[in-house]
Amino acid sequence: MTDDATTTVLRRPEAAAALDPLGWRYILGIACTGVPVRSVTQAAEVAAIAGAACGDDADGHLWVDVRADRALLHLQTLALAGVTPVDVRLAAAVNAALAARGLGTSPDVGTDAPRSIQVLEIAIDALDIASIRPFWKAVLGHVDEAGASGPTDALIDARRQSPAVWFQQMDAPRPQRNRIHFDISVPQDEARHRIRAALDAGGVLVSDLEAPAFWVLADAEGNEVCVTTWQGRD
Template sequence: METTLNGSRASAAVGDSGWRYLLGGLRTAVPVGSLAQAAEVAALAVAACADDADRHLALDIRRGRVLLTLQSAEHAGVTTLDVELAHRVSTAVGGLGLRTEPEVATGAPRSLQLLEIAIDALDIAAIRPFWKALLGYADEPGPDVLVAPLVDPLGQGPAVWFQRMDVPRPQRNRIHFDLCVPHDEALRRLDAALAAGGRLVSGDRAPAFWVLADGEGNEACITTWQGRDG
């Protein structure tokens, strides 16, 4: 029976095979030497997922690597089947002498990541339709539309989510970036941002997220799945 997994269970189930849990999905990269090899990897991944490919697998083929995502379209999250499929894909890719890994390419300066845009709002219901129409986005599957992020149906742009404010905050930016990184990448990224002139605004909710700011006070968050299962 297919069961939805929380972040800690999903991460533990696939970490050794080079997949990482990010924003409700399992993600990995396969470094390749050519587009022809990338196409071969993609075909192997689809074959490994068999009849479940259309409902669980997403692919992004670029020069130098293939990005793979596994997520249940029905549950908008990771299930036990996604974990099984991840291991199948890793085994199939290994047959080519390649490997699934969290780095986007061998020697790359960073690992996998996903960008979200967060908008602070006093009345989410009033402004959410504007952003949905402007961006041509769709509702992420879920029971509560106001809580669910807006997502690009073509998978090209970052998700947009809304954070409720109690009172106006005119002296603070109202739109900020949330950068979701693998849990084992977060501290390295945090240190790099601080060394580049940033400052730590708050680490009270770490490792779920750290709030950072640039030299002029514009804020951004580094986020992980950790600290969210409770």
Template sequence: MEQTPSRQEASDAVQDHGWRYVLGALQTSVPVGTLAQAISLAGDAVAACGDDADRHLRVDVRPDRAVFTLRSSDRATVTTRDIELARLISATADRSGFLPEPGTGAGAPRSVQTLEIAVDALDIAGIRPFWKAVLGYVDEAGAGGPEDPLVDPVGQGPAVWFQRMDRARPQRNRVHLDVSVPHDEAPRRIDVALAAGGRLVSAARAPAFWVLADPEGNEACVTTWQGRDG
């Protein structure tokens, strides 16, 4: 029977297998040499997952890599079955001579990550229908309330969520990006952003998220799964 592990349990269970827990999903990236290799590896992963592939696995296939994401579509979160499937996919890739890795570290192009767009609003229920219509988005699985996030039905675009304001703030940007990265990637990502001219606005909620800003004050948050329990 599938169970829902804690964030810490999910992260610990897959870390040594080349996966990372990022925003309610397990992710890894497998570098390859050709598109044919990526497609072949994706097929092997689907075979390893068996009947659970359609409910748990998503694959982004590129000529230089295959990016795997595991999450229960029924529960919209990571389950113990996703952890089992991550280990099976890692073993399958290893037998084919490929190394699943989350891309953390200075030598990697970038880590696995998930991007969200946050919209500040005084009346979330009033603006949410507009964003749902203009983006062609749908309600998040298991949600659908007047203030809940919106998601791309084909999984290509970033999710959009809404942050309530207590008063109008005309001198502050009202849309910002949330970049969810592996917990061990966050310090490096913040350091390079600061070195590129950014500034740290707030670390009050770290390690759940750090608020950064560019030289003109436009904000972005670097987020991790840590610091969100309790």
């Protein structure tokens, strides 16, 4: 049984400072990393190694996406929807177990990486969030996140396969502006690489007033996307 000190959700800077040296990254309340592999079979082995390293805590903290070229590992104290000291301890334990098998974690950040780890969200602007939230919950099959079941709270995919959806309060109708946009949440050391690539691909910078929490970009027709990090939020 863990005590209260180990099940307290870490503040963003604390979580990032603890995870970065381990080759994990803090993104939207989740500890994330990848393990390069040679096959789906090896990725499944990574999942088994990580599960064994987490022991009895695995079911309440760990989930793994298995791919042919990598296993994507995620740790979060699911009952609290955040990263706690338990998750940091589990990340270190997973690293040690992988290292014993000649494997290592990598968030794949930088200009030469195929793509960093990231988390995608969809943001919907609304005048009356409470009136539209039930529709999106039903049509997407999403659920409330732990501790966030209010009429304006975000919605998540219980199986962690689809983007979360959150709602942004509007003060007045904006018929000439798109009201659904993507949020691409990336490691803090990936953001500027991603922004530069988007601008080089024909995008425009709409606003960096809230950077490094988020930058607002748009395509050539004005459709917006935010590149976000944990920084600047605490």
